[in-house]
Amino acid sequence: MSQHLSYTTEEIAQLLKISKLTVYDLIKKGELLSYRVGKQMRIDASDLDAYKQRSKARSAGQEAYAASAAASIVAHGTGTAPVLTGQDISLDMLASHLERRMPGLRPLRSHTGSLDSLISMYKGEADIVSTHLLDGDSGEYNIPYIRRLLIGMPYMVVNLLSRPAGLYVAKGNPHRLAGWPDLSRPGLRLANREVGSGARVLLDEQLRLNGIAPGSIAGYDSIHTSHISVASKVASGEADAGVGTARAASIVEQVDFIPLTQERYDLVILKNGRSKPWLNELLAILRSDEFRQELQSVSGYDLSLTGQVLYETP
Structure with missing residues (x-):
């Protein structure tokens, strides 16, 4: 993927299979880096890849936490939070x-x-x-x-x-x-x-x-x-x-x-x-x-x- 490739918010929404509003929310929260060209928001391919890698790492961490919590519940006999x-x-x-x-x-x-x-x-x-x-x-x-x-x-x-x-x-x-x-x-x-x-x-x-x-x-x-x-x-x-x-x-x-x-x-x-x-x-x-x-x-x-x-x- 070329380091000079960039996408519009509509293209990002199509690539990630999410709504355009969700893309704007990710940009607003700083999770997806963007910049403006005229009236149009652009996201570089490298920043999209970085977002994907962070999301994968976060998902892996959440799965590990869930497994640990489940084990704790079994071990201590407590109810689920x-x-x-x-x-x-x-x-x-x-x-x-x-x-x-x-x-x-x-x-x-x-x-x-x-x-x-x-x-x-x-x-x-x-x-x-x-x-x-x-x-x-x-x-x-x-x-x-x-x-x-x-x-x-x-x-x-x-x-x-x-x-x-x-x-x-x-x-x-x-x-x-x-x-x-x-x-x-x-x-x-x-x-x-x-x-x-x-x-x-x-x-x-x-x-x-x-x-x-x-x-x-x-x-x-x-x-x-x-x-x-x-x-x-x-x-x-x-x-x-x-x-x-x-x-x-x-x-x-x-x-x-x-x-x-x-x-x-x-x-x-x-x-x-x-x-x-x-x-x-x-x-x-x-x-x-x-x-x-x-x-x-x-x-x-x-x-x-x-x-x-x-x-x-x-």
């Missing part, structure tokens, strides 16, 4: 409480978006999934998606919290944005989230309900993998608006937050042999005063439904 997905700080609090309550059981955290988390659960790769997915037609959060994706699986849906979601705008709201229809304004620049995230689903559902074509919004394909990253793009002036939750706006300076909806943030928990050792303890934590008091320290959380089972299969 649950995989807990999602990005909100409340999940780190929950994992900490579970570890303290059951010494030796350390939950594994995966910062995966809501829709991808449910798919991971369906594939047997996650035990506790956090999700905040709006079904625009019914106005219901989460359960319509869960029922469609987890067909035939035993699970329960338990509320973790509710929180405001809406638009990030520059300090003082110079464009006077007040609602979802304002995203159709000509020239408005958006900082977007990745496909599969709750914020992306919220945006796409609101665009659909308001008859706004995604391709008409500048920056719709500008992908960022966290609320803070989106808010930072707005703060820096690289975007005029972004979708997310109030907490990131409280962290990032020069950003205001316009609340437009109250989203329900639920946990989906599989009911099987893997969850049996810790399921009751997890529910006890969610309903405990100690955990609720810790959640109350975070501004904007509504805990009126915390710990309630909202849906359960037989």
Whole structure:
């Protein structure tokens, strides 16, 4: 392979059999080196080869770790550590409480978006999934998606919290944005989230309900993998608006937050042999005063439904 050969992002997506958005995510995370020629991103063949070699080494390391963990479980007779997905700080609090309550059981955290988390659960790769997915037609959060994706699986849906979601705008709201229809304004620049995230689903559902074509919004394909990253793009002036939750706006300076909806943030928990050792303890934590008091320290959380089972299969 010539050292001068390079590829476009579309060609990389075809070679690796992944989506173009995933290629951009790899570039954003610094895992795949790139450079810009005019308006086009290019990746050298040598950098593609380096990425492949790192991925192979990482996969080999993960397989070795999994084998070691499995051997440890057999040797010590302990249950398998649950995989807990999602990005909100409340999940780190929950994992900490579970570890303290059951010494030796350390939950594994995966910062995966809501829709991808449910798919991971369906594939047997996650035990506790956090999700905040709006079904625009019914106005219901989460359960319509869960029922469609987890067909035939035993699970329960338990509320973790509710929180405001809406638009990030520059300090003082110079464009006077007040609602979802304002995203159709000509020239408005958006900082977007990745496909599969709750914020992306919220945006796409609101665009659909308001008859706004995604391709008409500048920056719709500008992908960022966290609320803070989106808010930072707005703060820096690289975007005029972004979708997310109030907490990131409280962290990032020069950003205001316009609340437009109250989203329900639920946990989906599989009911099987893997969850049996810790399921009751997890529910006890969610309903405990100690955990609720810790959640109350975070501004904007509504805990009126915390710990309630909202849906359960037989």
